[in-house]
Amino acid sequence: MKTELSEIKEKHREILQKHLNEIKQIQSLIKETLKTIRKIEKSTEVSSTIEYSSKIREFSKLRPKVQVSLPTFIPKPIDHEKLYSLFGQITPLSTATEENVLSLNQPTISVRELLDVPELIGAIQTGHEHLRSVACLNEDRIWTSGETNDIKCLNIKGSLARTFKIKSEKKPNDIAVDSDGDLLYCDGTDGTVNIVKNGQTEELITLPKWTPGNLCVTSTGDLLVAMFSDDETQSKVVRYSGSTEKQTIQFDDEGKPLYSGNNNTKYITENRNHDICVADYGAGAVVVVNQEGELRWRYTGHPSVTKNNPFQPWGITTDSQSRVLTADTENHCIHILDQNGQFLRYIDNCDLKDPTGLCVDNNDNLCVCEFKKGNVKKVLYLK
Numbered sequence: 001m002k003t004e005l006s007e008i009k010e011k012h013r014e015i016l017q018k019h020l021n022e023i024k025q026i027q028s029l030i031k032e033t034l035k036t037i038r039k040i041e042k043s044t045e046v047s048s049t050i051e052y053s054s055k056i057r058e059f060s061k062l063r064p065k066v067q068v069s070l071p072t073f074i075p076k077p078i079d080h081e082k083l084y085s086l087f088g089q090i091t092p093l094s095t096a097t098e099e100n101v102l103s104l105n106q107p108t109i110s111v112r113e114l115l116d117v118p119e120l121i122g123a124i125q126t127g128h129e130h131l132r133s134v135a136c137l138n139e140d141r142i143w144t145s146g147e148t149n150d151i152k153c154l155n156i157k158g159s160l161a162r163t164f165k166i167k168s169e170k171k172p173n174d175i176a177v178d179s180d181g182d183l184l185y186c187d188g189t190d191g192t193v194n195i196v197k198n199g200q201t202e203e204l205i206t207l208p209k210w211t212p213g214n215l216c217v218t219s220t221g222d223l224l225v226a227m228f229s230d231d232e233t234q235s236k237v238v239r240y241s242g243s244t245e246k247q248t249i250q251f252d253d254e255g256k257p258l259y260s261g262n263n264n265t266k267y268i269t270e271n272r273n274h275d276i277c278v279a280d281y282g283a284g285a286v287v288v289v290n291q292e293g294e295l296r297w298r299y300t301g302h303p304s305v306t307k308n309n310p311f312q313p314w315g316i317t318t319d320s321q322s323r324v325l326t327a328d329t330e331n332h333c334i335h336i337l338d339q340n341g342q343f344l345r346y347i348d349n350c351d352l353k354d355p356t357g358l359c360v361d362n363n364d365n366l367c368v369c370e371f372k373k374g375n376v377k378k379v380l381y382l383k
Contacts, residue, residue, distance in 0.1 A: 005071065008071050015066060016066065019066045029055075033055055036052075037052075040052055111321070112320065112321055112364065112382040112383055113382070113383045114336065114344065114345060114381060114382060114383070115380065115381050115382060115383055117349060118347045118349060118350060118379050118380065118381040119350075119379070119380045119381075120350040120351070120377060120378070120379055120380075121365065121378050121379065121380045122156065122377070122378035123375050123376070123377045123378070124142070124154055124156070124157075124158040124375065124376045124377075124378075125158055125374060125375055126144045126146070126152060126154060126158075126374050126375065126376055127152065127160075127374060128144060128145070128146030128147075128148070128152070128374045129146060129147065129148075129374060130146045130147040130371055130372065130374070131144060131145075131146045131356065131357070131369040131370060131371055131373075131374045131375070131376070132145055132146050132147065132171070132174075132356050132357055132369065132371065133145045133146075133172075133174050133175050133315075133356070133357035133369065134315075134357045134358070134359050134367050134368075134369050134376055135175050135176050135177045135183075135359055136177065136359045136360070136361045136362075136367060137153065137177050137181060138181075138361075138362070139156075139361055139362055139363060140155055140156050141153055141154065141155050141156070141161060142154055142359070142367060142376060143175055143177060143183055144175075144369070144376060145171065145172050145174075145175045145185070146171065146374070147171045148171060149165055149166050149168055149169055149170060149171060149172070150163050150164065150165050150166075151163070151164045151165075151166065151172060151175060151183065151185065152164075154376075156378075164183065164196060164199075166185060166187060166194070166201075167187065167190075167194075167201065168187050168188075168189040168190065169189075170188070170189050172185040172186060172187060172188075173185075173186035173187070173188045173211075173212060173213050173214065174186045174212075174213065174214040174215050174267070176215050176216050176217050176223075177217070178195075178217045178221065179217070179221060182195055182196060182197050183195070183196040184196075184204070184215060184217070184223070185215075186212035186213065186214065186215055186225070187212070188211050188212065188213070190206075191206060191207040191208065191210060191211055191212065192204075192205060192206050192207070192212070193205040193207075193212050193215060193223070193225060193240075204223075204240075204242070204243055205223075205225065205240060205243055207227060209229060209230050210227045210228065210229055210230065211227055211228055211229075211230060211263070212225050212226075212227045213225075213226050213227055213228055213235075213263070213265060213266055214226045214265060214266050214267045214268050215268065216268050216269045216270060218239075218270045218274075219270060219272070219274070221241075222239050222240060222241050222246065223239070223240040223241075224237055224238075224239055224240075224268055224270060224276060225237065225238050225240065225268075226259075226266040226267075226268045226278060228261070228262065228263050228266075229261070232261065232262050232263045233261045234250070234257070234261045235250075235257070235259040235260060235261050235262070235266060235280075236248055236249060236250035236259065237249040237250070237259070237268065237276060237278065237293075247293060248293075249276065249289055249293035252294075252295045253294065253295070258287055258289065258295060259278060259280050259283065259287060260280050260282035260283040262282045264280075264281040264282035265279070265281045265314060266278050266279065266280050266281065266282075267279045267313075267314060267315050267316045267357070267358075268316070269316050269317050269318055270318070271288075271318040271322050271324065271339060272318065272320070272322045273322055273339055274290070274291040275288050275289065275290055275291070275296060275339065276288065276289050276290075276291070276293075277316055277318065277324055278316070279313035279314060279315065279316035279326050279327070280313070281312050281313060281314060282312075284300060284301070284310055284311050284312050284313075285298045285299060285300045285311075285313070286298065286299040286300075286313055286316065286324065286326050286337070286341070288324070288341060296340075296341075297340060297341035298341070299324075299326075299335075299337055299341045299343070301328075301335075302335065302343040302346075304331075304346075306348075307328070307331040307333065307346075308331070309330035309331050310330065311328060311330075311331070311335075312328070312329065312330055313326040313327060313328060313329075313335075314326075314327040314328075314329045314355070314356045314357070315327040315355065315356050315357040315358035315359075315368075315369065316358060317358040317359050317360050317366070318360070319360045319364045319366075319382070320360075320364055321364075321382075322338075322339040323336055323337065323338060323339065323344065324336075324337040324338075324339065324341075325337075325347075325358055325360070325366060326358070327355040327356055327357070327358055327368065327369075328355070329354050329355055329356060329371065331348075332348070332352050332353055332354065332355065333346045333347060333348035333352060333355070334346065334347035334348070334352070334355060334358070334366070334368065334379075336381070347366070347379060347381055350368075350377060350379050352368060352370065352377065353370050353371075353372065353373055354370055354371035354372050354373070355368045355369065355370060355371070356369045356370075356371045357369040364381075364382050365378050365379065365380055366378070366379040366380075366381055367379075
């Protein structure tokens with residue numbers, strides 16, 4: 001349309017210019033005629049007067065008047081359906097409610113940045129020959145387990161406060177502590193998850209055809225159990241409220257398995273945003289799903305010239321800032337990620353050897369199991 005208007009404007013200009021040129025030509029002729037008449041008036045020759053022919057009749061004929069009509073825009077009817085298809089449309093307002101859980105004991109969280117250089121602030125010799133798991137009971141005590149059937153409670157000075165032997169003659173697959181301070185553990189020999197209250201063992205969950213591998217307690221008191229099938233071809237995470245199964249997490253939205261199907265460790269933890277984080281050793285990945293069990297992200301390691309062995313995560317934990325920390329046993333370090341799976345840094349300066357199980361205490365101090373040495377090292381990594 002802009003081009004059409006320009007063309008119309010140019011044509012109108014040409015017509016008016018032509019008309020103006022014709023008028024100027026007539027004006028020039030009139031001036032010349034007047035000069036001739038003045039010469040005749042002053043002349044004494046009679047012949048020039050006789051020969052003169054009047055041009056009044058010729059000049060009295062005016063040029064045709066040019067009528068210029070401006071262009072007019074004629075709108076077409078608007079087809080609103082076509083307009084919607086071109087520009088889209090606004091969806092109606094929708095509202096939804098979300099359960100708001102108030103925790104009276106939850107402290108106010110302040111932002112804590114990472115230390116430039118993490119510091120080793122303590123080490124506890126547990127007496128386990130092959131140390132696998134650690135769970136923080138409080139700021140002063142931890143539960144630990146290895147490849148024997150005893151679970152040890154130690155204070156921060158390394159003194160043995162208590163020893164508990166499980167029913168089986170073999171190791172517990174994993175341990176955890178609930179909000180009441182009660183110990184929970186997975187027994188792979190009989191496929192059970194057990195809770196220890198006042199020194200007495202109660203069988204909480206029995207799993208026919210499945211073996212509980214690792215577990216954690218959520219912020220709402222639910223229990224998340226990572227397990228594998230007895231034929232070691234499938235793995236899944238199941239949420240329990242007490243002994244009642246509430247949720248199963250096994251496949252992504254394309255029906256593909258989320259976790260590797262084997263009996264390798266799959267340490268598990270819940271983040272503060274309710275994401276469920278699994279360190280899948282067999283897959284070489286940290287697999288994170290949201291509270292509904294939908295895949296959010298996978299982390300398969302960070303390129304490094306000094307970390308030469310494949311990334312195969314063992315222990316996993318989260319802190320008050322929703323950061324995810326996972327143990328890289330083969331490369332003797334800890335990976336720190338943000339809640340969206342972005343690599344932030346390594347902890348590789350505290351002389352860690354074969355790190356396995358992890359936990360974070362209420363002060364955000366990191367406790368790291370050293371598999372072969374049997375130590376629990378406490379690391380300060382936040383400002």
